[in-house]
Amino acid sequence: IPDPILELKHRRPKTVHGMAGQSKEVAEPAMDKGAEEYITVCAASFFLLAFNMGALMNVRPLVLLEALKLAGSTEGTAAVLGFTGTLGSLLEFLVCPAMGRLSDSYGRRKLIIGNLTVTMVAELIMFTMGHRKNVLIAAGIASTASMTGFLTILRAGLSDKLTGTDLGVAHARTGIAAGFAVVVGPLVASVLASRYGNRSVYLLAAAVTALNITALTFKMDETLPEEKRKPMDWSDINPFSFVRLLANGARLRFCALALAMQCIAEPRFIHPYATLVWREKYNYNAATLGKLSSIFGVVYMLGAVIAKKRMKKIGPHRHVTESNVANMVAWLAWSRYTDFNGSVAAYCLFTPGIRKRDGLEVMITDYGASKGWGKGEISAMMNNFKSVSAIIAPSIFSMAYTTGTSNGRDFPGAPMLAGGVTTILSQLLYFMMLSAPEIVTKIA
Numbered sequence: 001i002p003d004p005i006l007e008l009k010h011r012r013p014k015t016v017h018g019m020a021g022q023s024k025e026v027a028e029p030a031m032d033k034g035a036e037e038y039i040t041v042c043a044a045s046f047f048l049l050a051f052n053m054g055a056l057m058n059v060r061p062l063v064l065l066e067a068l069k070l071a072g073s074t075e076g077t078a079a080v081l082g083f084t085g086t087l088g089s090l091l092e093f094l095v096c097p098a099m100g101r102l103s104d105s106y107g108r109r110k111l112i113i114g115n116l117t118v119t120m121v122a123e124l125i126m127f128t129m130g131h132r133k134n135v136l137i138a139a140g141i142a143s144t145a146s147m148t149g150f151l152t153i154l155r156a157g158l159s160d161k162l163t164g165t166d167l168g169v170a171h172a173r174t175g176i177a178a179g180f181a182v183v184v185g186p187l188v189a190s191v192l193a194s195r196y197g198n199r200s201v202y203l204l205a206a207a208v209t210a211l212n213i214t215a216l217t218f219k220m221d222e223t224l225p226e227e228k229r230k231p232m233d234w235s236d237i238n239p240f241s242f243v244r245l246l247a248n249g250a251r252l253r254f255c256a257l258a259l260a261m262q263c264i265a266e267p268r269f270i271h272p273y274a275t276l277v278w279r280e281k282y283n284y285n286a287a288t289l290g291k292l293s294s295i296f297g298v299v300y301m302l303g304a305v306i307a308k309k310r311m312k313k314i315g316p317h318r319h320v321t322e323s324n325v326a327n328m329v330a331w332l333a334w335s336r337y338t339d340f341n342g343s344v345a346a347y348c349l350f351t352p353g354i355r356k357r358d359g360l361e362v363m364i365t366d367y368g369a370s371k372g373w374g375k376g377e378i379s380a381m382m383n384n385f386k387s388v389s390a391i392i393a394p395s396i397f398s399m400a401y402t403t404g405t406s407n408g409r410d411f412p413g414a415p416m417l418a419g420g421v422t423t424i425l426s427q428l429l430y431f432m433m434l435s436a437p438e439i440v441t442k443i444a
Contacts, residue, residue: 035170038158038223039170041219042157042170043174043177044177044215044219045212045216045220046174046177046178046181048208049150049178049212050177051184051208052185052205052208052209053181053268054182054184054186054189054294054297055185055186055188055189055205055208056201056205057186058190058289058293059189059198059201059202060272061272062275062279063136063198063199064081064136064137066198067131067136068133070131070133078273078398078401078402079398079402080133081272081273081394081398082394082395083398084137084141085269085272085390086392086395087137087141088143088144088145089390091141091142091144092148092149092384092387092390093239093384093387093388094239095145096149096152096384096387097239097384099380100152100156100374100378100383101232101374103153104224104230104374104375104377105229105232106229108154108222108223109220109221112150112154112157113213113216115146115147115150116146116150116209116212118142118149119143119150119209120209122140122142123139123143123206123209124203124206126139126199126202127206131199148383148387152383155379156375156379157223157224158170158171159375159378159379160223160375163366165312167362168319168359168361169308169311169312172307172308172355173304175303175308175354175355176305178300178304179297179298179300179304179354181297182293182294182296182297182301184294184297186289186293186297187290187291187294188204189201189204190286190287190290191290192204193286230377241381242384244373244381245382245385248371250433250436251367251436252367254432254436255360255363256364256382256385257429258320258426258427258429259361259364259382259386260386260388260389261422261429262324262357262360263357263386263390264393264396264422265327265331265418265420265422265423266390266393269390269393269394270419271296273397273400273401274416277338277412278338281338281412282339282340284340288340292340292343295347299347299348299350299351299354303350303351303352303353303354303355304354304355306351307355310322310352311358316358316362319358320360321427323356324353324356324427325353326351326352327353327419327420327423328427330346330347330353331417331420333345333346333349334413334416334419335413335414335415335419335420337413338413338416346416360430365378365382396422397418400415400417401414401415
């Protein structure tokens with residue numbers, strides 16, 4: 001069969017091409033009712049998860065700063081944030097293959113709920129013992145890995161129900177719910193933190209995660225029927241399974257590398273350093289930090305709405321370039337202007353590209369499915385490859401922040417500049433994918 005990535009490059013929704021080259025517009029088929037219901041459940045679960053992420057976005061570095069001061073540590077907060085992020089990503093790297101492969105063999109539902117349970121326990125530990133630096137770091141690392149496991153399997157469940165552009169649209173729909181949560185979460189957290197202290201937000205997060213677990217227990221159906229499950233092969237649980245993304249043709253290799261560069265330039269990696277800039281350089285209080293995070297949530301929600309419409313209209317191929325261009329401009333602008341107004345302006349520039357990964361992930365998922373790979377396996381391979389980026393990213397941005405603010409230098413936007421550079425590299429790799437020779441493959 002022809003390379004599925006090449007097919008997706010030329011795909012245009014609602015158009016059917018005949019053998020002689022003629023084309024006609026056709027009605028887009030209605031989405032399966034079971035798929036609609038699963039997307040609704042996923043959107044609700046994403047809302048609750050993103051509420052916690054938004055609530056903890058500014059709190060996490062501040063709680064760590066308090067713990068370091070209490071311990072009399074001489075380590076810089078930026079360095080510890082980078083170290084913690086790297087270890088969390090390393091654990092993701094080791095855990096994701098097991099999560100994906102286990103879900104292909106035993107189903108998605110129980111593992112989704114299990115990963116959320118680990119997250120809830122970690123949040124409770126951070127609330128009760130967050131004043132102890134080492135406990136805070138260990139619980140944060142465990143929480144990072146369990147949330148990634150949850151997202152890996154939830155996305156595999158979506159790909160059980162949907163493929164191609166429909167899958168990209170579903171990701172955008174769940175992104176809308178997540179964006180709304182990121183608006184609300186920081187506002188609630190800022191009120192709670194100002195009255196009861198930063199660590200109290202972790203108790204709120206644990207309660208919200210408990211609600212998420214309860215809702216999924218009663219509302220989520222299993223998406224992988226018994227007859228489609230693959231026998232468990234422990235030899236497949238290999239952290240380096242993502243190498244298959246690099247060894248199955250030039251198009252898939254460049255797609256995966258472009259995705260890796262996109263994943264380095266994630267706002268979640270850079271936001272902790274932005275929080276340090278806002279607190280240390282501009283002395284913003286909790287209310288102002290909450291406003292900035294909520295504005296980012298509005299932008300995320302609006303960007304998800306735009307991504308849903310654009311994915312339907314232009315397909316995954318053009319979506320990648322459109323998103324990368326928007327993000328390049330946003331990162332470079334933010335690196336120059338890091339105050340309140342500059343940050344809000346940069347957020348607005350991010351809007352068209354906020355769901356930047358959807359196009360490449362759709363291409364890679366469809367390609368893997370054509371090779372006979374399990375959907376959970378594909379999701380795990382992608383997440384493991386992204387984990388490699390996540391292992392590298394914290395060190396890059398920690399080094400950029402330290403370099404930009406030490407020895408009398410006043411360039412707090414250095415991490416944002418690094419984000420812009422990696423986005424440019426992503427687009428260059430994508431151009432290389434488009435120019436790579438077409439490869440004819442066989443289903444494995």
